[in-house]
Amino acid sequence: MVLHPDRLFPADPATRRVARQLFAAVGDLPITSPHGHTDPRWWGENPAFANPAELLVIPDHYVVRMLISQGVPFEALGIGEGAETDPRAIWRCFAAHYHLFQGTPSRLWLDHALSHVFGLDTRLAPDNADAAYDRIADCLARPEFRPRALYDRFGIETIATTDSALDDLHWHRMVRDSDWTGQVLPTYRPDGVVDPETPGFAAALDRLGEITGCDTATWQGYLDAHRQRRAFFRDMGATATDHGHPTPRTADLPPSEAGALFDRIRTGRAGPEDAELFRAQMLTEMARMSVDDGLVMQLHPGSFRNHSAAVLSRYGRDRGFDIPQPVSFTAALKPLLDAVGMDARLRLILFTLDETTYSRELAPLAGAWPSLRLGPPWWFHDSVEGIRRFRQQATETAGFFNTVGFNDDTRALCSIPARHDLSRRADCAFLAELVVTHRLDETEAHGLARLLARDLAREGYRLDG
Amino acid sequence: MVLHPDRLFPADPATRRVARQLFAAVGDLPITSPHGHTDPRWWGENPAFANPAELLVIPDHYVVRMLISQGVPFEALGIGEGAETDPRAIWRCFAAHYHLFQGTPSRLWLDHALSHVFGLDTRLAPDNADAAYDRIADCLARPEFRPRALYDRFGIETIATTDSALDDLHWHRMVRDSDWTGQVLPTYRPDGVVDPETPGFAAALDRLGEITGCDTATWQGYLDAHRQRRAFFRDMGATATDHGHPTPRTADLPPSEAGALFDRIRTGRAGPEDAELFRAQMLTEMARMSVDDGLVMQLHPGSFRNHSAAVLSRYGRDRGFDIPQPVSFTAALKPLLDAVGMDARLRLILFTLDETTYSRELAPLAGAWPSLRLGPPWWFHDSVEGIRRFRQQATETAGFFNTVGFNDDTRALCSIPARHDLSRRADCAFLAELVVTHRLDETEAHGLARLLARDLAREGYRLDG
């Protein structure tokens, strides 16, 4: 049996019993996915997926990096010049290395997807690779394996995508104009027009000006352009913005200094510190706009993107070579918070790749500032042990109500039920431990299980208005 | 049942049995509270507490910050201009938000206080808020709920307060002059005359000169004034000093440089780094004085105090807006330790808000330097999970004997039994785990349980001479 019904529940029998009961009531709740990276085209156009390798291997940076780490060349995975083009060969390579995932969340997600989505009842292995390939390929040819059908089958009620500030959101419009009832919301991610170190930044600002009719050669025009784009995203259903920054640094310069900084950047006279300072200032500007328009703000800091120059130049971005760095929020967030942090109209959800910040900084911050909430464990920490550490390290100071439920944060559609299943089980396991050690009543735990599985996500992202 | 007799014991039945036995022998030991912030007036004057809100809500920064974090205004909690003045209304607001504390130590402490101190046998909730208020208010009017009676009833044998270097300790004198047998000791906390960034620092140094008759315009006179005050505190029963610094940095400048630094600060010519350097130098000076007079030295570093400028200016200090920052002790403490760290007459107890230092720095330091001991988990980490992490991360390198038992560190009188109960249970749970995994014999665990519950605190703070 690939998926044991008691998987991820605590070993102790009494605790397991409680976890099982808690999970029984929340395991099948609808899925709210308020932050992720599914392709809007899927939802707009509803295409068939091409083949098992293109669905499950090539675009999954968790899978790719693990195989690379053990000496598999990118080319064998269909990536790069002269790469393998036969999806079955790529799939066999994946199956031959499937043991590498023992003990990882990728294994749990993949096992779940293969079993739950495609009905494979033995674990992937070299000797069943072809049969699995054929089975999945057959499925993908059928209408019930197209994206919208999977959305419905997975019990998704709301999903958010993450979109460039310059995006015209035509796939989202296509969803709206269709008779399909799925709720697909865009998210305003302005990094490309906020981070001066993005390749093509100047052109992106020109484009931002064209789209909005604002003069993005001036600081005020540039801010107005953001306001317009945010309003457009909000009209298209967005309830949130998202900001991926190297650090959580914020700044709140006097307007004249901020304007002068913008001018230096816009005219190519930026000094070495200016890019970081501008990103810092823009977080505060975005927070001010959130106070006005109510969009929930998300901050995902601390990733050293594209750690390998060679991998970036040969194989591109998002290949599993983004490595976390130490971060500290306490001093970094103070300028933004002193500007607008006591205003409950602002909601700023903080994420981290540096788990040391859970108990040291994030829980104390979210346990005091009314504008702050804690996002769920992110990326490498979206895992059984990662979720346990988060709950153990954040709950005692921040409580449960300063957290916002689960994000799957994925571009891998078939992993969505697996990830929510995993997080719900992990949270029920944590709650069961609190019950059995008499830190919570069982009724309280039932209430919290539901909040963590669904309701806090809806409330945290203002999905119900 | 609000307080389950097995609360906080491990889930595994065999481990729980051992924990229960260990706790049975130490749960009722007298309470030694060698570091905390109870109001000396309570002990000197023994007043009645005004009402439930002023006892349990308004002054508790853990409670206040959690409610603020979820959008309750300070004014609803009786804090700030135009605030609510009806204590019952404040209490109802607190009760209406009591669910926010699920999973936090505040909930465990408050449940314990309401049940254990005031005999309430159902958990606080909106629908019993008034009844609870009435019951507590009735109690507070009775002599057996005055501070000294609670001290006796709680089984406290020694409690230390934390007092300004300029304090005349008249409340302590009042205790001494009374026929009450409680042992209330002052602690020398000189931050206000050591940290040049304290508001009113210059005036405080003048006052220090007046009190002592020393010329605090000179470096030597200033040091002499400290020596005098320390002697006075020692005469009044103090066995310890306490130092709350932004960082653990220490320095050991040549006397002429230290003198010149003091002159720059005293005459308003301090450079931007001088305040931090002066605090660093003063830690070493205090350590040298501890070698001479035997006062145990405590260092509490790493809090970014008053993180919100608005909260500080409108509502004052200690409102729950102190946020930890990363710290490192290894290089920071070396100057002090090279000066006097091998001298066993020095005892320096280290605390941290940055748990990463437990295994990386604090346990290796305390496991080598004869002058160093580790304080218990502090503030946000004074919790079930926090205590477990401390024991798991510090014990293997520092052992048990380089730790100093428990500190409740509280200004909330009624939480004292709860906090000691919690720490004793958490320590017994940890020891039980060692027994059941055959890392300790059960007899050894019994000995250690007693040390952790009481004896190491008395020895560590030199309370028995």
Add this chain to the structure above:
Amino acid sequence: MVLHPDRLFPADPATRRVARQLFAAVGDLPITSPHGHTDPRWWGENPAFANPAELLVIPDHYVVRMLISQGVPFEALGIGEGAETDPRAIWRCFAAHYHLFQGTPSRLWLDHALSHVFGLDTRLAPDNADAAYDRIADCLARPEFRPRALYDRFGIETIATTDSALDDLHWHRMVRDSDWTGQVLPTYRPDGVVDPETPGFAAALDRLGEITGCDTATWQGYLDAHRQRRAFFRDMGATATDHGHPTPRTADLPPSEAGALFDRIRTGRAGPEDAELFRAQMLTEMARMSVDDGLVMQLHPGSFRNHSAAVLSRYGRDRGFDIPQPVSFTAALKPLLDAVGMDARLRLILFTLDETTYSRELAPLAGAWPSLRLGPPWWFHDSVEGIRRFRQQATETAGFFNTVGFNDDTRALCSIPARHDLSRRADCAFLAELVVTHRLDETEAHGLARLLARDLAREGYRLDG
């Protein structure tokens, strides 16, 4: 019973059963010890150990520091001028303080050695100190307690020592020339000729030139000398190099700058940053040589050596006063990795004393770069809790196959079986937890237990060619 057969297995009965079964199959596997500090003379000359104190107390920095931390003078342990010279007196002092080790890995190792190696069936205590001393002393006089006999009896199949780049490896030659079948391999540790801050660095470079016939006054001659020495070590059986650096910083300067840097250092004109930059550059040079000659590279960064100036000057190095500091690998390793990190001929094994890097940096790095592997928990973290934290924090991102089994890393011969026993038990406990929570099948766990106990060490260090 000092050594319980179920020691270190999980408390939960079902999990314990699985752990027991896993351990039954790997507990007695031969010991591969690919990194450590045993004295090569032991293996070459096979001398008798002098007495219990010189075997088990004086050279063990874990033991010494713990006694020092509780006020025992170095002299009472036979260290320093005018020190105690009677080994029995030293032993008695050790026995009198044996309770200090409760809860530490030293206690587990010592209990194991006393019981397993010397057949003592009660735990060391003041009242059996003399009897234990006599028993051990008797043993040490017998041939079966000489180093080679212990190697055989312990079931060691391969052991590596750690040797200066200038060493002539004559003890290793003596082993080779003997008819003893033990496999003792040297390891190339060039710190003394790589770190300009080593006392006697210039003379060491001269000596390196003499030994190799290379002109170590020039950058190219200096690099050639390394190549020669590495080839010599390889001829003598080495499969690895080892690098103990204050930080993991690396650099990849253009050759002309690297040469100029070397010239500044060689001619005594080095600036304040040059030593760190040179160490950083040399890590990349060593990595390049590893690409060529296949020696596995080990990096042990982050120890603040000789934290007490007084202890260093009076009692020397390796007395337990080496204290970890925060480290970060992400930015630090990028220059080396961009130079040769995608080349699978390079194998670089990373160690850390800063556990925060496990989940934040090391697992993501090793889970992507094909050249990187993770060493086992090092030094203070080579312990039950340390191993658990490592597995819990690294496995989900790096998997098992990017780790290299266990290192005992010890200079304490009699602790070798104890340390491998402990790590095998701790790993089986971790695997059992994965089995019982349905994250692994039991057959998979059996395969992994064997890999973690032995096979990954052999593969990771390229011991089988």
